[in-house]
Each structure stands twice: as structure tokens, then as C-alpha cells.
Amino acid sequence: MSLLKRIEQGQGNSAEQSTGTPSTPSGDGSRLSSLQARRVSAPSSAPQAGTYFDLKTRVQNQLLAELDPSMDITKTEDVRKSIQALFEQILSEESIVLSRPERARLFEQISAEILGLGPLQPLLDDESITEIMVNGAKNIYVERKGRIHRVPVTFESDDHVMRIIDRIVAPLGRRIDESSPYVDARLADGSRVNAVIPPISLVGPTLTIRKFAKVPITLEQLVQFGTLTPESLQFLKACVESRLNIVISGGTGSGKTTLLNILSTFIPSDERILTIENAAELQLRQEHVVTLESRPANIEGRGEITIRMLVVNALRMRPDRIIVGEIRDDAALDMLQAMNTGHDGSMTTLHSNSPRDTLSRLETMTLMAGMELPVRAIREQVSSAINLVVHQERMRDGSRRVTNITEVAGMEGDVITMMDLFVFEQTGFENGKVLGRLRPSGLRPKFMDKIEASGIHLPPSIFGVGSRQRY
Numbered sequence: 001m002s003l004l005k006r007i008e009q010g011q012g013n014s015a016e017q018s019t020g021t022p023s024t025p026s027g028d029g030s031r032l033s034s035l036q037a038r039r040v041s042a043p044s045s046a047p048q049a050g051t052y053f054d055l056k057t058r059v060q061n062q063l064l065a066e067l068d069p070s071m072d073i074t075k076t077e078d079v080r081k082s083i084q085a086l087f088e089q090i091l092s093e094e095s096i097v098l099s100r101p102e103r104a105r106l107f108e109q110i111s112a113e114i115l116g117l118g119p120l121q122p123l124l125d126d127e128s129i130t131e132i133m134v135n136g137a138k139n140i141y142v143e144r145k146g147r148i149h150r151v152p153v154t155f156e157s158d159d160h161v162m163r164i165i166d167r168i169v170a171p172l173g174r175r176i177d178e179s180s181p182y183v184d185a186r187l188a189d190g191s192r193v194n195a196v197i198p199p200i201s202l203v204g205p206t207l208t209i210r211k212f213a214k215v216p217i218t219l220e221q222l223v224q225f226g227t228l229t230p231e232s233l234q235f236l237k238a239c240v241e242s243r244l245n246i247v248i249s250g251g252t253g254s255g256k257t258t259l260l261n262i263l264s265t266f267i268p269s270d271e272r273i274l275t276i277e278n279a280a281e282l283q284l285r286q287e288h289v290v291t292l293e294s295r296p297a298n299i300e301g302r303g304e305i306t307i308r309m310l311v312v313n314a315l316r317m318r319p320d321r322i323i324v325g326e327i328r329d330d331a332a333l334d335m336l337q338a339m340n341t342g343h344d345g346s347m348t349t350l351h352s353n354s355p356r357d358t359l360s361r362l363e364t365m366t367l368m369a370g371m372e373l374p375v376r377a378i379r380e381q382v383s384s385a386i387n388l389v390v391h392q393e394r395m396r397d398g399s400r401r402v403t404n405i406t407e408v409a410g411m412e413g414d415v416i417t418m419m420d421l422f423v424f425e426q427t428g429f430e431n432g433k434v435l436g437r438l439r440p441s442g443l444r445p446k447f448m449d450k451i452e453a454s455g456i457h458l459p460p461s462i463f464g465v466g467s468r469q470r471y
Contacts, residue, residue: 162197222259241456332369
């Protein structure tokens with residue numbers, strides 16, 4: 001994408017919106033001459049707070065006018081060097097005197113406006129931040145280590161927030177306006193984005209970004225954080241390799257997608273994997289991966305591609321495994337059908353409060369398909385399709401823990417039977433930290449024959465030892 005096109009999508013004219021100055025003509029030469037004519041001498045000392053924004057706007061607009069519009073903005077380092085050279089030239093020509101920290105701060109802010117997401121760019125670059133929440137132009141919060149903090153960062157106005165939102169969604173072919181006032185999107189690194197604007201939002205444009213770690217979380221870190229134990233991780237690895245169907249459940253922000261990414265690393269590299277998501281964020285490391293993404297309707301209300309449509313189409317693409325980022329509607333029926341028609345080893349995530357609630361929600365979402373199936377038939381489909389439910393929660397100290405690894409054992413009458421294989425046992429709460437460990441229940445899963453048929457032999461100690469162990 002050219003620099004000029006990128007600027008037209010998201011930048012706008014900051015000076016015009018903030019000061020009411022008429023915009024300059026669109027031609028490159030006329031814009032340059034107009035901006036150069038408006039250059040005024042800056043104070044010989046560092047600018048005061050009241051004039052800092054005016055200085056930033058003026059220098060920024062001059063940079064936009066003088067940068068080569070055909071420059072490829074994807075080559076970030078080259079563009080940054082060009083911006084740096086022009087930035088120093090403009091400060092020199094206008095005799096603007098700034099201290100070294102102020103000069104660096106001004107340059108970084110202008111670079112973020114041109115190349116990144118404006119005031120949010122430093123927050124995106126901060127690896128300690130896991131979530132960014134923008135509640136209008138002046139209220140920005142972040143999540144660090146599971147705790148929410150307000151940060152001293154603001155936008156110029158609601159229009160400034162809207163420009164950043166447009167910059168995120170435009171390259172994805174999505175839109176957000178009064179007729180469609182909310183949108184799901186993603187950043188280039190896979191971070192999940194949700195935006196809501198007036199009239200739905202009463203506090204101004206609202207933006208929520210769930211960041212993905214630049215360096216993916218490793219298996220060792222999951223154990224170190226206490227999310228899983230070495231024994232439970234070894235068991236889950238065996239379940240993935242032996243092609244069991246797994247549902248990862250939990251509340252919002254409990255770490256379901258992160259765990260799904262981790263489990264997907266156990267899939268053999270010689271299998272064909274299809275991922276289906278609303279906004280592509282899974283980061284599978286295998287070579288043979290096909291990523292599908294749903295699409296909302298266009299401005300005429302046509303062209304919508306739903307998760308359900310993609311699941312149906314995926315069956316014709318010769319997948320070894322189907323991974324659905326999240327099941328939230330009638331696509332549950334088609335996902336169950338896929339699991340029951342030879343696509344073993346499929347995985348998905350689902351919002352719920354417990355393993356039992358997970359199955360109840362699957363029943364409800366299957367009924368949303370409008371097939372008028374009897375409840376018993378749905379439960380039989382669920383019990384035969386799903387082998388394992390891995391439930392994860394975010395604790396009150398902000399940590400994410402797997403609290404249940406539960407086998408779906410089958411049907412007894414009209415009820416689906418479930419058996420906890422691992423359960424989180426909390427032992428205390430000290431110094432603001434939840435103490436506890438994921439412990440085996442002592443029960444051996446009924447699908448052990450399938451695991452052993454895959455050539456995997458787990459030691460009995462994984463499931464607990466002594467009289468509690470059942471064979």
C-alpha cells in the first residue's frame with residue numbers, strides 16, 4: 001500500500017479539525033506550497049504545553065506534504081529514515097529549538113501517527129500490556145498481569161479515535177459507520193480488535209484491543225505460570241496426538257485462544273489443518289495450514305459469509321483437522337457434524353462457566369440452527385462428538401488457570417455423563433495470589449484405549465496413584 005493511500009485512509013487533516021483552518025488542495029505541489037507558505041518561526045525556547053499540539057500538528061502536516069507519496073509504507077525502516085531526515089530538516093528551517101528528550105518525543109509521536117496507531121502505538125509496543133481499552137478520546141485503560149490500570153494517554157478528539165479505527169478496519173475490507181456501528185477486526189500481528197461507535201456507544205468511540213504476545217507463550221511458561229501442571233500437559237499432548245475432539249471453555253479473557261494455540265503445536269506437521277475464525281488470530285506453526293475468515297454483509301446487506309458457511313465448506317477441502325476459533329451460534333450443529341463424520345482431532349473454544357455449562361450451551365446453540373431436533377438426539381450428537389472439555393478461568397488475582405479437564409463419557413438415559421480427570425484445588429490466598437494446583441482425580445479416562453492405539457503409553461502416575469486410581 002502506498003504512503004499516500006494509507007494516509008488518506010486514516011490520517012485526515014489534524015490541523016483542520018483542531019483549529020478550523022481550511023484544508024489545502026489535494027495536489028502534492030499545491031499542498032506543499034500552501035504548507036510552506038504557512039510556516040512561521042517557532043519560539044526560540046522549548047514549547048509550552050499549550051503550544052505543543054500546534055507545533056506537532058504543523059510539523060506533522062509538513063512531513064506528510066513532503067514525503068514521497070509513492071513510498072511503500074510496509075518498508076517501515078526506510079520510511080522511518082525518510083521521516084527522520086525531513087523532521088530534522090523542518091526543525092532546522094523553522095529554527096525550532098527543542099531539548100533532546102522533547103525532540104525524541106515529538107518525533108516518536110509523529111512517526112506513530114504516520115506509521116502506527118497514534119497514541120496507542122507505545123501501548124502496543126509495551127510487552128507488559130495484554131489489553132488496551134479506549135473509552136472515548138480521553139479515557140484509556142490497559143491490563144497488566146490481569147489488573148486494569150488507567151494510563152495518562154489521550155486522543156485529540158473523538159474524530160482522532162475514529163481515524164485510528166478506520167485505519168485498522170479499512171485494510172481488512174470492513175466498515176464501521178452509523179448503519180453498522182460495531183466491528184470485529186485484527187491487527188497485523190493477530191491481535192484481536194473490537195470497535196463500537198455512537199449511537200451505540202454513549203461515551204464516544206470505544207476500542208478494545210486484546211494483544212498477542214510478540215513472542216508466543218511456550219509450554220514451559222504455561223507450567224511456570226501455574227496454568228497447567230507437567231502431568232496435565234503431558235496428558236493433553238497425548239489427547240491431541242491421538243486425535244481426540246477437544247472443546248476449550250471459559251469466560252472472557254480466561255486464555256482460551258492462547259491455550260488453543262499451545263495445544264495446536266502438538267498437531268503433527270504432516271496433517272492438513274483448516275482454521276475458521278471471525279477475525280483470524282490463531283498462530284499455528286505448522287506448514288500446511290489454511291486460514292478462513294468470516295465476512296460481514298456489505299453496505300447493501302449482501303455478501304455475508306458466516307462461520308457456519310465456512311464450516312460446511314471446510315468439509316469439502318479435505319481437512320485432517322478443523323479448528324474453529326470460537327463457536328457462538330448455530331455453527332455448533334455443523335461443528336458437531338464435522339466431528340462425527342471422520343474429522344477427528346478437531347478443536348474449538350466456547351464461552352461458559354463450567355464443563356457442564358459447556359455442554360448445555362452447545363445444546364442451546366445447536367437448537368438455534370432451527371432443525372427442531374429432539375433434545376436427546378442433540379445430546380447423543382454432543383456425547384459422541386466431544387471427548388474432552390478443558391475449562392479455564394481467570395482467578396481474582398488475574399492469573400489464568402485450567403480448573404477442569406473433564407471427559408465426556410457418554411449417555412446414561414437422557415443425561416450426558418462427565419468425569420473430571422483433573423481438578424484445580426485451591427489451597428489458600430496469600431499476598432494477593434491464589435494458591436493451588438491442578439490435581440488428578442485418580443480416575444482413568446474411558447478413551448485410554450484410543451490413546452494407546454496411537455502408540456502412546458501414559459504412566460499411571462499421571463492420573464493419580466494409590467487406592468483412588470480406578471482401572
